[in-house]
Amino acid sequence: MVEGDHSFGTVSDKIGDLALKKRTPFHWYIGFAISFIVAQLLLFSVVVLLARGIGIWGNNQPVGWAFDIINFVWWIGIGHAGTLISAILLLLNQKWRTSINRFAEAMTLFAVACAAMFPLLHTGRPWLAAYWLFPYPNTMGIWPQFRSPLIWDVFAVSTYATISLLFWYVGLIPDFATLRDRAKNKFFKAVYGLLSWGWRGSARHWHRYEIAYLLLAGLSTPLVLSVHSIVSFDFAVSQLPGWHATIFPPYFVAGAIFAGFAMVLILCIPLRILYNMKDFITDTHLVYMGKVMLATGLIVVYGYAMEGFFAWYSAAEYEWFMMKNRIWEGPYWWSYWLLIICNGLSIQLLWFKKFRESAFWLFMISLVVSVGMWLERFVIIVTSLNRDFLPSSWAMYTPTMFDWSMFIGTIGFFFTLLYLFIRFVPIISIFEVRTLLPAANVHGHHQDFEENVVVVEETYDRTDPPNSDGGK
Amino acid sequence: MQKKLYGLMAEFDSATDLVDAANRVREAGYTKTDAFSPFPLHEIDEALGIKRSILPVLVFFGGLTGLCLGIGLQVFVHYIDYPLNVGGRPFLSWPAFVPPSYELTILLAGFTAVFGMLFLNGLPRPYHPVFNVPRFALASREKFFLLVEAADPKYDYDETKAFLGELKPQEVFDVEE
Numbered sequence: 001m002v003e004g005d006h007s008f009g010t011v012s013d014k015i016g017d018l019a020l021k022k023r024t025p026f027h028w029y030i031g032f033a034i035s036f037i038v039a040q041l042l043l044f045s046v047v048v049l050l051a052r053g054i055g056i057w058g059n060n061q062p063v064g065w066a067f068d069i070i071n072f073v074w075w076i077g078i079g080h081a082g083t084l085i086s087a088i089l090l091l092l093n094q095k096w097r098t099s100i101n102r103f104a105e106a107m108t109l110f111a112v113a114c115a116a117m118f119p120l121l122h123t124g125r126p127w128l129a130a131y132w133l134f135p136y137p138n139t140m141g142i143w144p145q146f147r148s149p150l151i152w153d154v155f156a157v158s159t160y161a162t163i164s165l166l167f168w169y170v171g172l173i174p175d176f177a178t179l180r181d182r183a184k185n186k187f188f189k190a191v192y193g194l195l196s197w198g199w200r201g202s203a204r205h206w207h208r209y210e211i212a213y214l215l216l217a218g219l220s221t222p223l224v225l226s227v228h229s230i231v232s233f234d235f236a237v238s239q240l241p242g243w244h245a246t247i248f249p250p251y252f253v254a255g256a257i258f259a260g261f262a263m264v265l266i267l268c269i270p271l272r273i274l275y276n277m278k279d280f281i282t283d284t285h286l287v288y289m290g291k292v293m294l295a296t297g298l299i300v301v302y303g304y305a306m307e308g309f310f311a312w313y314s315a316a317e318y319e320w321f322m323m324k325n326r327i328w329e330g331p332y333w334w335s336y337w338l339l340i341i342c343n344g345l346s347i348q349l350l351w352f353k354k355f356r357e358s359a360f361w362l363f364m365i366s367l368v369v370s371v372g373m374w375l376e377r378f379v380i381i382v383t384s385l386n387r388d389f390l391p392s393s394w395a396m397y398t399p400t401m402f403d404w405s406m407f408i409g410t411i412g413f414f415f416t417l418l419y420l421f422i423r424f425v426p427i428i429s430i431f432e433v434r435t436l437l438p439a440a441n442v443h444g445h446h447q448d449f450e451e452n453v454v455v456v457e458e459t460y461d462r463t464d465p466p467n468s469d470g471g472k
Numbered sequence: 473m474q475k476k477l478y479g480l481m482a483e484f485d486s487a488t489d490l491v492d493a494a495n496r497v498r499e500a501g502y503t504k505t506d507a508f509s510p511f512p513l514h515e516i517d518e519a520l521g522i523k524r525s526i527l528p529v530l531v532f533f534g535g536l537t538g539l540c541l542g543i544g545l546q547v548f549v550h551y552i553d554y555p556l557n558v559g560g561r562p563f564l565s566w567p568a569f570v571p572p573s574y575e576l577t578i579l580l581a582g583f584t585a586v587f588g589m590l591f592l593n594g595l596p597r598p599y600h601p602v603f604n605v606p607r608f609a610l611a612s613r614e615k616f617f618l619l620v621e622a623a624d625p626k627y628d629y630d631e632t633k634a635f636l637g638e639l640k641p642q643e644v645f646d647v648e649e
Contacts, residue, residue, distance in 0.1 A: 146550060155571065181613065182609070201509055202506050211589070
């Protein structure tokens, strides 16, 4: 999975020097400046929001959940690919994950940070949200309602953010040690030294480190599945037609991974060109990610089909009305068809090698899918709410300028954090890439996270064993 | 006067050399040894006689603590401290308590895994005698090091140094305390 002629040293230098030695490239300044300016939109929107209340948004009755929850679910879904790559693919021993896991995990953290802002600010008075959301003994003697999926969400998302941060940081410790030992600048040496906690690569430390890393992966795997399941419970546990569906948890999880891989592709295709990382993020990686996108995308399309089928099969009047309203008769019919084009049709191109193996097409499809996954949440939330049980309470939903500015602001915030990460932290896990090199194999054994390594008799390498009948 | 030594350290070029040398050092009867590599090596565990860590057991109990905490918290809130009748539903509605308990299980198990690992490793420890060897900076980059501590019962400066020299290292260093 590593291309080019690399040794342990060149791998360390090539990745580590991006953070340490190379001059910051000009495109970094441009990208960072744009992201930072866009992030100011978020600051502006939040200040106005806190000063004037959530009336500045387009939310109304009956569409009480609008952009906040759409954006929350969109961002948190994007985060899921990071954990999938770092945890599930680690357990499945997929070595290609090694060169993309670090920035996919960073992407997870930043996406979760963006996601968490929306429900918190949706409360209107986030400084009071502490006792609404977290169970702590307060002077009023009241507690949160643990039977509500919204409280489950608080626990799921905060646990997810914490464990993702730990996972990311644990992976970084040996790499910070590499930077510490290589830094010439006293200040950076001290900072990376502190961040590495004095890591010295002792065999006993590595032994416990690997156990901890594997256990974290084992814990993150059910966690990531539970997080988006619980996010889907926010909808599925309610009794609203269009939300009250048992398919929601698996369909949401697949959608999250789908959106997340699209975002990983959007980030890593320019990154590998701008930072000349094609040796580590190879074309094979892109093809694999394209395949994962196709597979999860098809699960999502199956979810859409089942939603329609069950609306009809349930023979429930309100369910069927909701579905007709969503697809054809309602005012938001166009959003449904845009969704089908973005998420259903666009990925069919990935069946063909020509599109799957072209970075340009993968990038374009990923952009379309990201829009599609945002539309999916728009469709689920707005088309289900805008025409509810009583025609007298029907209303249209239109986002205001502040809805848009806050959403776009979080995109700027996300990229600001990502640019800082690219500048100061090794974007690829150096020590894990070292294990991919042939020189890492002791007596020809592979170094991986499996305890039992197949014993290879080095003596007979490339020649037939004396007792065999000529390789038959 | 010569400074007190922490031990002797040999540098190797490849992982295979390190593992072979570690095997010989163990066979020679040294016990207070350690190896340093830029990435995890599984063979070294056996070569140095490193026992399997207790960490997974700690993590299990960390998770169990989280589970009990989650169930206990919710039962206390909804059954003991502030029972709230919502539509006549039971106070001990345990299925609704599963998601928070589950998340707390994972949270505490994860904390135990990370902080347990750091604690058992004796980290953070920004200073360690091995850093006194200038070439040790390469241990986080491409070189492999084998250490025999002076505290080892079999340690004898001249004898051990000669023995390490037989293992075909690049170089043998004195590690100052």
